[in-house]
Amino acid sequence: MTPALLDRRLTVEDQIRARYLRVPFEVPAGGSSVAVRLRVTDPTAVIDLGCEAPSHWCGWAGGARQHFVVRAEEATPGFLPGVEPGTWHVVLGLHHLPAGGVQVRVEAEMDSSAPVEPERLAPVTQRIRGSSRSVPAGAGLTWFAGDFHAHTVHSDGRESIDQIAARAVSSGLDFLAVTDHNTISHHRLLGASAARHEVTLLPGQELTTASGHAGAYGDIGWVDFRQPGQHWLDEVDRRGGLLSVNHPVEGDCAWQHRLDRAPHAVELWHISWFRDLTATAPWAIWQLLEHLPGSSHTALIGGSDFHAAGAGWTLGTPTTWVAAADRTPEAILAGVAAGRTAISLGVRPDATPDPLTSPLLLRRDGDLLALAGSGAVLVDAAGRRRRILAEEVRISGDWGQGPYHLEDPVRRVLAICR
Missing domain, CATH: 3.20.20.140 (Metal-dependent hydrolases)
Structure with missing residues (x-):
């Protein structure tokens, strides 16, 4: 098993001392990669995973994943590529710990062959914007x-x-x-x-x-x-x-x-x-x-x-x-x-x-312009109300107090502007 950088029970007392717990480890000169894995025994715990390189912030996975790999030219999404010698830190965000604490293990492996997940491509389409x-x-x-x-x-x-x-x-x-x-x-x-x-x-x-x-x-x-x-x-x-x-x-x-x-x-x-x-x-x-x-x-x-x-x-x-x-x-x-x-x-x-085609409310030359809002109600910040009776209505900029919004007859918001 890969030697542990951290292997102990974390409690609320740890969270009180440091919301972001920094766990140091050394990367030697000539290292080709860094692979880090977080192991948490209680699934109700929420511990975020991040990393600092000696000269920069390397990245953050939050609670989305419990491992990452960094190489010279590629890295797990969320992390920057580049391996430099010196003291690195795994950063654990102690977001939620069970009342009785949780056993946590952090492992770091040098020159790992673990794969880096590729970025997936999507078909190109042309649509009206x-x-x-x-x-x-x-x-x-x-x-x-x-x-x-x-x-x-x-x-x-x-x-x-x-x-x-x-x-x-x-x-x-x-x-x-x-x-x-x-x-x-x-x-x-x-x-x-x-x-x-x-x-x-x-x-x-x-x-x-x-x-x-x-x-x-x-x-x-x-x-x-x-x-x-x-x-x-x-x-x-x-x-x-x-x-x-x-x-x-x-x-x-x-x-x-x-x-x-x-x-x-x-x-x-x-x-x-x-x-x-x-x-x-x-x-x-x-x-x-x-x-x-x-x-x-x-x-x-x-x-x-x-x-x-x-x-x-x-x-x-x-x-x-x-x-x-x-x-x-x-x-x-x-x-x-x-x-x-x-x-x-x-x-x-x-x-x-x-x-x-959705209703829109915007500023035009200092006035308010309501588009596609026929039947809606214009409301200002003070609660003043005004019915919109056409698909394009211009309202003097001196009416009411912003921000303004359009709402439908049952008060659901449709559009906003200052």
């Missing part, structure tokens, strides 16, 4: 349809980067942010699949902790999720990226980090809202966040948080629209930074993706 809808936009701008939250096999998703790129096309999207948990191993691979399927893939990272999640967008390198949320915002800002507070009122990962100013964006509409489209919790959290300095520039975005087929929804649920000069990652993120965003339901009643 959201931008084909020709939504009215300002001079030199186009409204592009996308999704700011999705996962692949590089964290706990079930589809490869190429497969999720194909899914974005089949969902009618122009762009998709790939936001795997606590890793950027997917960033270097986005370009090839984006070009192959003719869809924009935005580099992202979902900073994932027990105190809340955030999306870090842009080609800005890895951001240390083990630091406080304020550090995330400061660091992303310094590097020229955008930070979004993700699903701020979701289950056991609602936002609890303290910020001294507003984030660049808020994932106000997350797939969890589809459990009840009449829920008011997102509006409640927005009323708190809008008191932070700088909130007037915070963009509202949406994300499906897609992981796998069969969960009842797909990409673009909801759909985020960005008015941008083109659909390059830089232009899409510049549109978000400028606040040119809107969110729509993006699907038909049978959950079929439909960014082309």
Whole structure:
């Protein structure tokens, strides 16, 4: 058996001392590979698996897998290739430990012949994208349809980067942010699949902790999720990226980090809202966040948080629209930074993706423009209401107080804009 780096019972006392337990091991000069395996005796325990190389963050599997392999030119999804001599650390995220503790064993093998799972390819198809809808936009701008939250096999998703790129096309999207948990191993691979399927893939990272999640967008390198949320915002800002507070009122990962100013964006509409489209919790959290300095520039975005087929929804649920000069990652993120965003339901009643005809509410030359919303009700932040009686209605920008939303006659949200 491979010698153990760690073989002992971990308890709540260990979790109290260090939420992220670092287990060191040495990699000699000339080593060709590193293979690590985590063994946990109690299936009710949730222990995340990550790794630090001597000079950089190597990657994160979370709870999606209990082993990984790193070689010079390839690595298990979620981890970066490259083997350097020195002190490495296996990083264990002690997310949930049983009351009586759990026996944990960590093994590391040098020069392993263990295989690295390949990235799967998907057939290339051509579909009409959201931008084909020709939504009215300002001079030199186009409204592009996308999704700011999705996962692949590089964290706990079930589809490869190429497969999720194909899914974005089949969902009618122009762009998709790939936001795997606590890793950027997917960033270097986005370009090839984006070009192959003719869809924009935005580099992202979902900073994932027990105190809340955030999306870090842009080609800005890895951001240390083990630091406080304020550090995330400061660091992303310094590097020229955008930070979004993700699903701020979701289950056991609602936002609890303290910020001294507003984030660049808020994932106000997350797939969890589809459990009840009449829920008011997102509006409640927005009323708190809008008191932070700088909130007037915070963009509202949406994300499906897609992981796998069969969960009842797909990409673009909801759909985020960005008015941008083109659909390059830089232009899409510049549109978000400028606040040119809107969110729509993006699907038909049978959950079929439909960014082309679903109701849409957006800003146009300072006014509000409601599209495909005949019969809906326009609602402002103060609860003022106004019936929409045609398929295209322009409302003076001085009516009401944002953010605004369209809802159907039984109060289910259909579209949002600031």
